[in-house]
Amino acid sequence: MMLVPRRNDFDLFDEMFGNDFFPKNSKNLMKTDIREKKDKYIIDIDLPGFEKENINLSLNNGYLEVSAKVDSSNKEEEEERFVRQERFFGECSRSFYVGDNLEEEDISAEFKNGILKIEVPKKEEEKKLPEAKHIEIK
Numbered sequence: 238m239m240l241v242p243r244r245n246d247f248d249l250f251d252e253m254f255g256n257d258f259f260p261k262n263s264k265n266l267m268k269t270d271i272r273e274k275k276d277k278y279i280i281d282i283d284l285p286g287f288e289k290e291n292i293n294l295s296l297n298n299g300y301l302e303v304s305a306k307v308d309s310s311n312k313e314e315e316e317e318r319f320v321r322q323e324r325f326f327g328e329c330s331r332s333f334y335v336g337d338n339l340e341e342e343d344i345s346a347e348f349k350n351g352i353l354k355i356e357v358p359k360k361e362e363e364k365k366l367p368e369a370k371h372i373e374i375k
Contacts (some may be wrong), residue, residue, distance in 0.1 A: 267303070268330045278357045280333065285351035286324070292353060294346055299337040300345065301357065304330035334359065 268283040284292065284305055285335040293307045335344075338360050346355045 247248075248309050249369075265307070269331065276359055278358065278359065279337075280353075280355040282331070282353040282355070283351065284348070287351070291350045292348060294344070294355070296335070296339065296341050296344065299334055300332045301335045301337075301355070302330065302332045303353070304328060366367050 264313050272280045272281075280301075282303060287305045287307050291307060292303070295302045295375045335357050339357070342359050343360070344355065346353060348354075
C-alpha cells in the first residue's frame with residue numbers, strides 16, 4: 238500500500254491568476270507532512286486557528302478526507318473598518334488515498350496545539366488465490 242495525497246489545486250492556474258483573484262494565504266492552509274514507519278503512516282496537518290469540533294475526518298472509497306472550517310469574521314463596528322484582513326475564514330479540505338482495505342476504526346487522530354496528527358496503519362491488500370480450475374481428462 239502506498240499513501241498518496243490527492244492534489245486539489247492546479248499550479249499553472251494559480252500562477253496565472255493567483256495574484257489578483259485568490260487570497261495569498263490560501264496556499265498556506267493545511268500544510269501537511271507524511272512520515273512512514275515500519276507499520277504505519279503518520280500524517281501531520283497544520284490547522285492553526287481551527288477548533289477540534291470544526292474538523293471532520295471521513296473514509297470514503299479508500300480516500301481519507303480531512304475537512305475543516307473556521308469563522309473568524311469579525312463584525313465591523315460602526316467606527317472602524319478593516320484596512321487589511323489576512324486571517325482566513327471559510328472551509329478547506331484535503332484527501333489522501335489510503336487503500337480500500339481500511340476501516341474507520343483502524344485510523345486514529347489527535348488534535349493538539351493546532352496540529353492534527355493522524356495515524357494510518359499499513360495493511361497489505363489481501364491477495365486472493367486463484368481458484369482451481371477443473372481440467373477434463375479425455
